[in-house]
Amino acid sequence: AAKRLLEKVDLENKIISGDAIFAQQELSKTVVEKGGEYLWKLRANQGNMYQRAVAHFEQMSDQYLEQASSLEKGHGRIDQREILTSFRIAGSLKFPYLEQVFRITRKSEQVKTGKISKQTVCGITSGSVEEFEAKDLLELTRKHWAIENGLHYRRDVTFKEDAVRQTAKNGGRVLAVLNNLTIGILRKLGWENIAKARRYFNARIDEALNLIMTPLSLLL
Template identity: 35%
Template sequence: MRPPDLRSARRRHRAGPARGRRQSNEIIAFRPLLDPLDLTGAVVTFDALLTQTDHAKFLVEEKRAHYIAVLKGNHPSLHALVKELPWREVDRTRATAHGRDEIRRLKAATVPRLPFPHADQALQIVRRRRTLRTGKVSIERVYAITSLTVHQANAADLAERIRGHWAIENREHHVRDVTFGEDASRVRTGGAPRAMASLRNLAIGALRLAGWDNIAEGLRHHGRDMTRPPAALGLT
């Protein structure tokens, strides 16, 4: 079972400038969205914005779940500590995505007394990407922490879970941001953000089921003929 979409929640909860209306974001929406779910034994993955001590305690102590949390500048001391670990001495796990287009290498190390609730292992993820059109190569290093011990998840297990996280990000959130311009949407009040997110998900899901890997191309194809969208939805 997939967790609720925290990005859509940000838009549902975000208030306008009117006085007295509560401002909100993904951080505030985290607990209310996950609280009703049975997460016992589940592993929740999230990006740096949601790497909060209260979230870690909530997941492990109350929901009996685990987490994999990305570290960035919002935790500068912890990020620096993890970044400066002797990673050259740690064995790596390698995975290839999209053929030769992207290679990911993950290293995991057990670090006693990490200054974050229930953190047991530190992770280094290196992504090497090559743009097929231009041949340009880029390398990105990302650091993370997890409550999973090495006995519960080794480097290969963690790499698989992180690939699953990015599969959702690339196949849904990236499409919604880039193709549908969701982050630039001015629809922010009432139930409209949820409705628009549902419509975007409907369009993406329908195109995926119809065999379209490139959602932008699928939208262009269906936009050229008004009879095609109803047919794709099984309405004709």
């Protein structure tokens, strides 16, 4: 579904970022061959590529590793992020147009309680080291996580996603994709308050149905 959607969208000079679910070979080829760049997270269930990325950064034997860090204060916490990037390992991984592999470590401290949490994520990108330095990738991933967190909040609060009982194997994943698409379309139509948009279309079913029947290429 994501591949078919991207085939209809202008990706020239666009950076498409996403969770590990999007780190698929055909999808990644589509992004680059339509003029864009991809930036995906990796997860442990993606097997050899994830394990090799983790091992590469743990060994710290790559003399060409690039590093960058950032520090942010706000919302009652202090966030420190550090990224390591490598172009050397990318050449040995069989993945379309892969240029760099990266690891981000995020440490977050709650100002009031002093509680510290730590998260480490690996990822891949088609962006070359000449175009995207470590500091650039760090900023791109920061923006992606900010959007992702905002989407999850809206999906849960406005669409009650977490309260929906799922029986199908991939039901939760499909629901998240559909809700993200809905939010994206509403934003494109000029709605800033998603809850208000939902109430609007709940009271105007005919308009909602017409919107559903409109080709995505005309909406995005």
